[in-house]
Amino acid sequence: MPISSTIPAHWRATSHTVDVGGDVHYLDFGGPEGRQTPPMVLVHGLGGSHANWGLLGPLLAVHNRVYAVDLVGFGLTHPDGRSGAVRANAGLLAAFLQQVVGEPAILVGNSMGGMISMIHAAAHPETVTGLVLLDPALPRAPHAPSDRKVASTFVQYAIPGIGERLLAKRRLTTPPRQLVMDTLALCSPNPASVPPDMIDAAVALIDARADAAGLDHAYLQAARSLLRFGAGRSRYNTMMRGLAMPVLLLHGEKDRLVPVESARAAAANAPHWTFETFPDVGHIPMMEIPEVIDDRIQKWTAANSLS
Secondary structure (H helix, E strand, O other): OOHHHHOOHHHOOEEEEEEOOOEEEEEEEEOOOOOOOOOEEEEOOOOOOHHHHOOHHHHHOOOOOEEEEOOOOEOOEOOOOOOOOHHHHHHHHHHHHHHHHOOOEEEEEEEHHHHHHHHHHHHOHHHEEEEEEEEEOOOOOOOOOOOHHHHHHHHHHHOOOHHHHHHHHHHHHOOHHHHHHHHHHHHOOOHHHOOHHHHHHHHHHHHHOOOOOOHHHHHHHHHHHHHHHHHOHHHHHHHHHOOOOOEEEEEEOOOOOOOHHHHHHHHHHOOOOEEEEEOOOOOOHHHHOHHHHHHHHHHHHHHOOOO
16 A cells, blocks of 8 residues: 555645665655744654644644654554664654754654653753653653553563564454554543544554564564653653753643653653643543644743744
8 A cells, every 4th residue: 555545635744754774754744934943743652653643743834844753663664673662762763853854853742752752852952942742651650540451451561472462363353443443442532533534544554554574573662661661760750850941741631541640740740841731631632632732832832932
């Protein structure tokens, strides 16, 4: 299936592949002519891809040049022997910023993409003018509730052999559209709010990835490394406090994967951050309330002289 078939025309994005230590796919949403604003790089979460940004990307591109990168093992960036672990993908992000973007950027990260964006920003602050974190993967706050289904799934991912069998069974027995709908039901309290064309694009992307080798291995590398990094609460909190650039943390109050209590703890740990929560929103606010997220980002960039 051609790459273009997974990208609806009204996203106003072009698809590209660049050699960044191996082929890396990304979308370019364009930007305003004669812009003087920093570019934005959108970084998806575990199991996500460029397709997660089809609603928010065009809104952001009114004011900024916007790119959405596929991390190793996700979207159309196939593993080809590369690691899908979070630190390895932070290295990919660094190379992408240097070779493709070519100037300091605002990173917009969701879930695991938020974690990867923070890891990169801590290591290379000179390349990051600001961070927008949309329901990022965070250390679990003490007394934060645990969703039984989420906890059970990640326990299985963590066990060698069990995680591999779980993914293989799911891929072989669940049709692509059902995989997408199951993921939306886990990530959003209102999956019906996601437009049908977003669902169609996600299904087409599964079909486009069908023959790629090593996807399950890269996924489990990402999931297991995410769990390990997130378990180091003290180290993670120290890293977050040390981020000197402006940070905007936006979080859904009905997020089942990263409880809002963890976001409140992160904001208390880093009081210089701008923080807001949204009722009736889950783990993917860029797909659930894209116009609201765009509004908050534009107000934050103006307040921090980034626009």
